[in-house]
Amino acid sequence: MDQPEVTPKVLRSFGFLMGGVLSVVTLVFAYKELPKVASVLAVIASCFILFALVAPSMLKKVYSGWMKFGEVVGSFNAKLILGFMFLSVFSVFHFFLILLRKDFLKRKLNPSAESYWEKREIKDVSVERYEKQY
Template identity: 35%
Template sequence: MEKLNCDRKSLRKFGITMAIAFLVLSLIIFFKHKAVPPVLPAVSLAFLLLGMFLPSLLKPVYIAWMRLAHALAWFNTRLILCILFYLVFTPVGLFLRLLGKDLLDRKIDRNAGTYWRQREKRHLTPAEYERQF
């Protein structure tokens, strides 16, 4: 894991962000159940006050939160790539094989003298040399 940026500004932003997150969570619970556990606004207020006045006290929480975030990112990346490979690329590849398609033109032609593709010969203008792609 790369070195975390634990400067005062990052810790302050973390405290304010967590305060907003707990406040939003409190509001969602309030609108759904018409009651809020008092611990949620208290945690929100604690994050806000610590973030504004003593951000250095949030450093252990920040480090733990970022380690959790890195672990979740590592897992989610592999999960998404596996799902993409096994549920998208593999079925498409099997389907194309069943149809006998070779989209990459990988067939070996033993009688071919070369695999170069001939291009039409045409005179290019200087403007076309400027915009190659």
């Protein structure tokens, strides 16, 4: 996937976002009375915010690593969600077709049939038909 250009503005935004989210997580851990975890997260959040303010270019490696991690997680999630949708939607649809005894693909074999060929209806072959295809 093509990455947008990493500008100082993007890095600054990333630093503020990570610092803000980590600050909220710090407050949650402080509320749960886990001071060691909260203090470590507070230091990390402060570093993100400080680098975003003073030197956003220092966040470039962290940003690129985070984006690569996001691509891996996104790829996994996409496969998981699409697989779940396929299994749930198409399996349920297939189950109902079996219950209703529908065979849209005409896969049922007929031993008495001479051929499985289906005659097509011949449509109009005029030039006007090709001018307005849709």
